[in-house]
Structure formats: C-alpha cells, structure tokens
Amino acid sequence: MATAEQPSSPYHRVVVLGSGPAGLTAALYAARGDLAPLVLEGNQPGGQLTVTTDVENYPGFPEGIMGPELMDKMREQARRFGAQVKFELAVEVELSKRPFTVRTDEAVYRAGALIVATGATAKLMGLPAENDLMGYGVSACATCDGPLFKGKRAVVVGGGDTALEEATYLARLLEEVTVVHRRDTLRASKAMQKRAFKDPKIRFLWDSELIEVLGGDRPSVTGVKIRNLKTGAISEFPIDAVFVAIGHKPNTDFLAGQLPMDGRGYLKVEPGSTRTMVAGVFAAGDVADPHYRQAVTAAGTGCMAAIDAEHFLAAEDHAAESEPATTTGSPTH
Numbered sequence: 001m002a003t004a005e006q007p008s009s010p011y012h013r014v015v016v017l018g019s020g021p022a023g024l025t026a027a028l029y030a031a032r033g034d035l036a037p038l039v040l041e042g043n044q045p046g047g048q049l050t051v052t053t054d055v056e057n058y059p060g061f062p063e064g065i066m067g068p069e070l071m072d073k074m075r076e077q078a079r080r081f082g083a084q085v086k087f088e089l090a091v092e093v094e095l096s097k098r099p100f101t102v103r104t105d106e107a108v109y110r111a112g113a114l115i116v117a118t119g120a121t122a123k124l125m126g127l128p129a130e131n132d133l134m135g136y137g138v139s140a141c142a143t144c145d146g147p148l149f150k151g152k153r154a155v156v157v158g159g160g161d162t163a164l165e166e167a168t169y170l171a172r173l174l175e176e177v178t179v180v181h182r183r184d185t186l187r188a189s190k191a192m193q194k195r196a197f198k199d200p201k202i203r204f205l206w207d208s209e210l211i212e213v214l215g216g217d218r219p220s221v222t223g224v225k226i227r228n229l230k231t232g233a234i235s236e237f238p239i240d241a242v243f244v245a246i247g248h249k250p251n252t253d254f255l256a257g258q259l260p261m262d263g264r265g266y267l268k269v270e271p272g273s274t275r276t277m278v279a280g281v282f283a284a285g286d287v288a289d290p291h292y293r294q295a296v297t298a299a300g301t302g303c304m305a306a307i308d309a310e311h312f313l314a315a316e317d318h319a320a321e322s323e324p325a326t327t328t329g330s331p332t333h
Helices: 021-032 047-051 067-080 128-133 142-149 161-171 190-198 295-322
Strands: 011-017 038-040 084-086 090-094 100-104 108-116 120-122 153-157 176-180 202-205 208-215 221-228 234-238 241-244 248-250 281-283
Touching: 011 021, 011 100, 011 295, 021 038, 021 047, 021 067, 021 108, 021 295, 038 108, 047 067, 067 084, 108 295, 128 208, 142 153, 142 161, 142 241, 153 161, 161 176, 161 190, 161 202, 176 208, 221 241, 281 295
Parallel strands: 011 038, 011 108, 038 084, 108 281, 153 176, 153 241, 176 202
Antiparallel strands: 090 100, 100 108, 120 248, 208 221, 221 234
16 A cells, blocks of 8 residues: 655655665666755665676676665765665555655655565575575576586585576586476477577476585585485485576566566566656566676666656756746737
8 A cells, every 4th residue: 555645745856766886876876866865775775786796797897796785875976976875675666656755664764766676586596505695606697606616516406597698697617507398398398498498508407406515514515405306315416506496576566566676576667768657656676677686787777767857857947937927917919
C-alpha cells in the first residue's frame, strides 16, 4: 500500500535509492549538477561489490582494488560535491503524484526526481559456506572473478543460459569447468548447449546437486561435495572455485504496482535512456539490467540517470518560468 504524501517531510530535488556503483555515480553527477541529492544506501551499502575481494576490471586501477575500498572511494567522491548519504532502506514509495514520497525504515522524504539503483541479488543455494567464502572462491559472476582462477578448476551450478554462458567463458581461462545440474537435460537454449557440449574443457554432472563447499585454513575453496539425486551417492571433488549461476532477483519488491517491470521483476526503461514509464523516475544499474551486471556498466547508467534527471528538472523549471503571469480584464489583440 502506498504511503500518503507528507508535506512536512524533508524535500530533495533528487533522491537516489541504492549505493552501489550505479547509485553513487548518479549521486556524484547529480551533486556536481548542484542538485544536492540524497542517497538512501539500503541494507547493503556499496552493493554487491562489498562482497567482492579483488576488483581487477574497473578502469583506472591497473593493480586492482578491493571491492569495499572502491565503494568507499565512490561514496566519498559523491559526498565531496554535496551528496548526502544515509544508511536507510526504502520500504515504500508513492509515485502517482509529485513530489514523490519515499518512506524508509526510519523516515519519510519527498523527491522532485527519483533514481532507482537498488540492484539485484544473486540467488544462492542456501549453503552455510556460500556466505563465508563469497569473494574467496565462491562467486555469482564469472566475468568478474573468473580471471582470478586462470589455469585452475571450477564448478558451475545451474542449467540455464546463464550457467552455460558462465561455463563457456570460464573454459577460456581455466583448466577444467564442471557444470553441476539437478536434471539430465538443460534449460539453456540449443545454441548455448551446442557450444558448451563442443568445448573439451567443459564436463557435466547430471542429476546432481552441490551439497557442501569445502574451505581451507585461510578463506578459500578447496573442494565440493556432490550428491547424485538418483543413487544418493555422495562424492567429494577437489576444486578451486564455485560459480553459482541459478539466476538473480532484482530488488524491486517494494516497487510493485508503482513501476512497470518485466516478468522477472527488472524495471522497464525507454530504450537508450534510463527513463521509466513514470515521468521523473529513472532506473540505473542491475535493477534494470539482466544482461551485463558489471560495475562499470552500472556506473555508466548511473551517470545517464543523473543527466536524465537533471534535464527533466531543468525542463520543468524552464516551463514554470515561461508560464505567463495571471492578468485581469479583456485580452488585447
């Protein structure tokens, strides 16, 4: 249920939801445009990069940088130009009229423009070691972390297009890639299956599930336990990395009924822009991107969202200034 507008609530020309690369880049550009944005960080400040160790593919850091450190730098850069950052989670919005209303777990705000950059969350298997070893051999992004395991062996969990894309990418870098799938057929497209089956570095464990990720004395993956779902037999394999590819869930539940989404919950935007179907609301990063899911692409759309928001507000200001003054009497001709 949408919350009612509260005129006494603090007003900000731009409110940014989320503090990953998309949200903080949007905040940086909006702040430099003198829009004094408010960033509501959400329950994972810094986004998915905060659970990543070495980031080697973000431009400008030839030696790599730790994920949390990169996000700290982005946050401080946005603050330097006047962005306000609060550790609050948006739980409800009212987008049927402007100013928009955003209710968090602590307060209520009004916004002239809203940038949604709440990201997406990788679906995991629910194993205890997944969280303990995330960023230390467990990953949900092959293009992010695959190069860290060149020449080694990895397991990919899943059977759809994403899993086979991850496996095919990893096979170019690693010695061996094993796809673990719960059934004896794949959900992936025929083209993806054909490519994977032809790759000599990719092998398949059918009718199987990963039941445990094994770690060493220091945070690292040393092996996995696999259960055959038909026989019940449990096998242990030495392995260097586990890539979970069973999908992502965009963080849009709180926007249900407020913004158009696709069948998976990703926000719909006008092609070539970050504009949603609600004027004054923009979407950036993984919340509207089911394909690339990279820090640099998220940052790019964050920049776009801020520029789109700035143009929207400027056009509104111009229209207000151009309105003719109210006069009395008969018009002259």
